[in-house]
Amino acid sequence: MKKKTIILTLLAVIFLSGCQSMNQADSQTKEDVFEYEDSLIGDNSAIINIIGQLEHSEEFKEVTLQSKEVPYGMTLTYEGIEQTEIEKEYRETAIYNATFLFVLVENAEWAAFQFDDQEYKLTKEQLSKWYDTDLSGLSNEQEVKDLIQEAMSEESKVEVLF
Structure with missing residues (x-):
């Protein structure tokens, strides 16, 4: 006993x-998402670790990296996101995740997001102009989140991006 x-x-x-x-x-x-700052498209492990810390990582299914020819980029596939305003959620997820990917992945020039029935593609140049900020100059997670939150607070600004 x-x-x-x-x-x-x-x-x-x-x-x-x-x-x-x-x-x-x-x-x-x-x-520690900024642990992966200056990653490259060819570093699958770093890309997966970054995506695992972004919005809707639970619904993330796969990433396809375009690393054979310039411009380098990636396609992320998500399934099963459930929200009442689903298109708005898709757009916000694409903006949020693309912003972090462009800040952290040095040679990423574009990111495409495939959701159940929608697809969005954003470029680093397009987002830099939209934010009126050089994304490579951002140096910490809170700075990136503040930038995203400020820009997405205006619904009409989000509409213009797409």
């Missing part, structure tokens, strides 16, 4: 410390 109690106690301690380290890893991952 005493051995069972000791074993159960040890298992509980191991389980709880494992959960704690997972939570720490998750929160650290969310904070």
